[in-house]
Amino acid sequence: MTDAGEALAAAARVLAAAGVESARADAELLLAHELGESRGRVQALALTGGDVDRDALARFARLVERRADREPLQHLTGRAAFRTVELAVGPGVFVPRPETEVVAQLAIDAARGMEAPVVVDLATGSGAIALAVAAEVPAAAVTGVERNAAALAWAQRNAADLALPNARIAQGDLADALPELDGGVDVVVSNPPYIPDGMIPRDPEVRLHDPADALFGGPDGLDPMRAVVATAVRLLRAGGLLVVEHGEHQGEAVRALLDPAVWGAPATHPDLTGRDRATTARRR
Ligand SMILES: C[S@@+](CC[C@H](N)C(=O)[O-])C[C@H]1O[C@@H](n2cnc3c(N)ncnc32)[C@H](O)[C@@H]1O
Structure with a gap:
């Protein structure tokens, strides 16, 4: 298990370094997608020091890598509002x-x-x-x-x-x-x-x-x-x-x-x- 807040902060740093403008938002949306939760729930998880299991975290890291390669967020989640x-x-x-x-x-x-x-x-x-x-x-x-x-x-x-x-x-x-x-x-x-x-x-x-x-x-x-x-x-x-x-x-x-x-x-x-x-x- 790893702290959701730490995982999000690390992902946001990776995305910002890759030139993604909305780095923190994208990290939250990708983790929400991976966990099948809302973005609000993920933000709450980060604030309260909640944990994410290792497998989900590994899949999240892979999504973050692809986003850092500038694949569109919506292609990774498969959805566009x-x-x-x-x-x-x-x-x-x-x-x-x-x-x-x-x-x-x-x-x-x-x-x-x-x-x-x-x-x-x-x-x-x-x-x-x-x-x-x-x-x-x-x-x-x-x-x-x-x-x-x-x-x-x-x-x-x-x-x-x-x-x-x-x-x-x-x-x-x-x-x-x-x-x-x-x-x-x-x-x-x-x-x-x-x-x-x-x-x-x-x-x-x-x-x-x-x-x-x-x-x-x-x-x-x-x-x-x-x-x-x-x-x-x-x-x-x-x-x-x-x-x-x-x-x-x-x-x-x-x-x-x-x-x-x-x-x-x-x-x-x-x-x-x-x-x-x-x-x-x-x-x-
Ligand atoms: C800028 S996208 C807009 C798509 C959508 N209206 C939107 O706003 O998200 C332009 C679309 O026009 C389609 N398209 C291009 N030339 C066309 C044509 N001659 N007849 C019909 N569709 C065409 C493209 O395949 C593409 O899906």
Whole structure:
């Protein structure tokens, strides 16, 4: 047996030395995962000098090593929290990010004001936005669209696990998705790939573990966005809302993709850290 507090402190030192920003939190979450306990229970264990058995500790040490090699925390635990839903994630799918929770909020706020809204999430990845909208707006009928086979399998698994009656996942290219819904959609939301091809993501978790298909969007990063806008023109009814996530310096370029003859009220919104990360517009 070893003291949980000591094990956590040692793990946090290893992770901090490896450049992991949230070293202590990650250590707590990994130990919680290993013990099948909540993070709060692990924190309590550390405060009260509780012990952890040697086998569990050896497995924890192995997880800490992998995290120090900059494997994403969510790949090690297999889970990612996104708003009100918890998703299974792992190799082959983009790990949902906190800033996307704000993008989903914009879609949820719009859908909540409608009677039986039809919502489409283009490029759904793990299903994060689609499934959160479906969970938080039970009156909505939500479809998530994903092209990549590996990501699609994660989204389908999450949809099956959550068993929301108002959510479905469809395989397809966002460029020609869901023609049966043309002109009948109330909200189109999307977090497409938007990193310019030549840019190398700084964090190893992103560079080495997020699928390239989820990251890169052509020479200026906006090729998928152009397809999202064109598909939204086709899918949305008059007055329907488009909500897209983009890079912090892309707000102006994204608004420039929105032809004023087709789109009204274009607006770019900051995320929780004040960076411009989402743009909305209404189909005329
Ligand atoms: C940045 S990830 C976002 C995933 C998810 N929406 C989220 O926010 O966590 C972009 C996703 O777009 C998918 N994708 C890329 N090109 C696509 C296309 N042409 N049609 C459909 N999905 C596409 C990728 O496979 C990836 O899952």
